[in-house]
Amino acid sequence: MTAAADGRVARRSLSLAFDGSALWLLDQTRLPDVEEWVEASGAESAAAHIRALKVRGAPLIGVAAGLSLACVARSGAPRAAFEAGAATLRAARPTAVNLMGAVDRVIGAAARAGDAWREEAVREAVVLFDEDVALCDRIAAHGAALISDGEGVLTHCNTGGLATAGVGTAFGALRRAWEGGTRLHVYAGETRPLLQGARLTAWELARLGVPHTLVTDSMAGALMGAGKVHRVLVGADRVARNGDFANKIGTYAVAVLAHHHRIPFHVVAPSTSFDPTCASGAGIPIEERDPAEVRGASGAFGRVRWAPEGTPTWNPAFDVTPAELVTSWITERGVLGRGDLGGG
Amino acid sequence: MTAAADGRVARRSLSLAFDGSALWLLDQTRLPDVEEWVEASGAESAAAHIRALKVRGAPLIGVAAGLSLACVARSGAPRAAFEAGAATLRAARPTAVNLMGAVDRVIGAAARAGDAWREEAVREAVVLFDEDVALCDRIAAHGAALISDGEGVLTHCNTGGLATAGVGTAFGALRRAWEGGTRLHVYAGETRPLLQGARLTAWELARLGVPHTLVTDSMAGALMGAGKVHRVLVGADRVARNGDFANKIGTYAVAVLAHHHRIPFHVVAPSTSFDPTCASGAGIPIEERDPAEVRGASGAFGRVRWAPEGTPTWNPAFDVTPAELVTSWITERGVLGRGDLGGG
Secondary structure, three states: OOOOOOOOOOEEEOOEEEOOOOEEEEOHHHOOOOOOEEEOOOHHHHHHHHHOOOOOOHHHHHHHHHHHHHHHHHOOOOHHHHHHHHHHHHHHOOOOHHHHHHHHHHHHHHHHHHHHHHHHHHHHHHHHHHHHHHHHHHHHHHHHOOOOOOEEEEEEOOOOOOOOOOOOOHHHHHHHHHHOOOOEEEEEEOOOOOOHHHHHHHHHHHHHOOOEEEEOHHHHHHHHHOOOOOEEEEOOOEEOOOOOEEEEOOHHHHHHHHHHOOOOEEEEOOHHHEOOOOOOHHHOOOOEOOOHHHHEEEEOOEEEEOOOOOOOEOOEOEEEEOHHHOOEEEEOOEEEOHHHOOOO | OOOOOOOOOOEEEOOEEEOOOOEEEEOOOOOOOOOOEEEOOOHHHHHHHHHOOOOOOHHHHHHHHHHHHHHHHHOOOOHHHHHHHHHHHHHHOOOOHHHHHHHHHHHHHHHHHHHHHHHHHHHHHHHHHHHHHHHHHHHHHHHHOOOOOOEEEEEEOOOOOOOOOOOOOHHHHHHHHHHOOOOEEEEEEOOOOOOHHHHHHHHHHHHHOOOEEEEOHHHHHHHHHOOOOOEEEEOOOEEOOOOOEEEEOOHHHHHHHHHHOOOOEEEEOOHHHEOOOOOOHHHOOOOEOOOHHHHEEEEOOEEEEOOOOOOOEOOEOEEEEOHHHOOEEEEOOEEEOHHHOOOO
16 A cells, blocks of 8 residues: 555545545634645644644544544554554543544454455545535535525534534535525624634635624624524534533523524534433533633734733633524434424 | 812812813723823813723713813913814714713803803813712612622623713622622623723723623623523613613623523613603614624734634624613612603
């Protein structure tokens, strides 16, 4: 096996490029102003990019990790280096379930393959990519079918091609509706404190030519009050058995606002985000992050602090929205109502 | 009359210092990191500071304009220069009602005074200051009485000593409650896009030693869901006859969230903010501001843009909250319920 590109297994997405032996990632920390690709063909470099948030989004991180392991297998490195690479990747983000699952699958496929372990590692990583693309396509098709011509749709955070290997979840539904000829207008909430909506979703929307408007999170209520929002689509980090779900901080407020304005509110996520071990939202732990994120903003655009130094903050990364506020859960299996869920 | 300081008419507030012949303003654009005072003893300099937002908050702008005219009168300048100064100040912010009212009163007092016009201009400007201080004190006393020991209180934007010559309105109520021995915890919403909560309210709270926590606007819902907020106090830019009111963008969302969580929501404003010519919130025009404010943030802390250049935005400066979401309106006259209002 050579290190040359292998067209049969080459895969490319908005933010990931694999030529059969080398992997490149779009550095999301440089967006939206700079589109720079960084190589991630080894487990060490991929793990470093994951730690540095150059690649983000649970599904995308999993696929990137799998493909970086495929690169190691393809490079002619000894089996011990391949196994060590898996350990390095697992340690890059210990709480990322997709990352663990992807590494386990590539390692498992290699373990079952005997002498053909290198080819099997590559094949399994490519399957991971293809599965994510197909999953997004199915989810997006179900979501897109809900959107009517002329709708204004509010979304929060980023759930598109910068979070998955495919078209995304909530973002994918918007994209597929637009590509299918549905005239819609997307309102992107900026998503403080880390600004994924302003930095990433606005960039993806502009790139695709989808009509859109960026608003601060504080404007979501006034936007609904002004009659501009007909539907809300958001992603989910974890969905409990009863339908409660955790997602980026600010999602819960948007759900309450949508409920007050009788605006349909949809959660868009693969069925793998549904956690059967979790009875309700109360069982979902919420990570609290660095106060510096609330005191200002930082990224490739610069680093500023506008609050007094040392100001006490509260900075949960996620919040939990109860099932009562959700109109439907959109997965690859279709559009689920509360009656379709397993229940608490 | 000399230009020397006159102790009898000297006045000082958190952000304004008048010694009888010279006026200094705390430059709010430099806060919270730098406390720099700028001279505003002439109409030209005061108007420039108003235009540059070094002084902000409708009541404070009015008092500052009045005192700067007093400085002109006190300087020995000819009457024509005094009248020209009034015109310069009026033009600094043509839509600011308090500014117009303050200038009119100082000019009117001088006009009625004959030869003693210089003394009368100073006297009237000092009365403006004292009236604002007394007004804040009465409002704050009514508001403070509502707050119980141990409460978490959420506020939005800045309504304190950086917006008035006194203790402020919503902020004044929190301050007076704290000074009166009520243990409370203030949650300050950062107030995107201009960040008055993060920059100014957090600074005032820290200065007074009031326990507080800064949150992004997107966290208000989760904060209420977590049971940390027992009351919301906000200011108002204009209150309609039926109780609908306009205030900083984001206020409406906080009101809806409070309503959903059955948390008392109070509007704190002087009765002069009640507009008898305005039947309901529908009659309140909303200024739309520069898209650059939503695409990033700027101030003395720096200037950053995180959204793609040219991203379309919606940037209303204010939103309107309907009376149904308001528990009570707190003015210098007391705590009003819906039945106490004039009605639509």
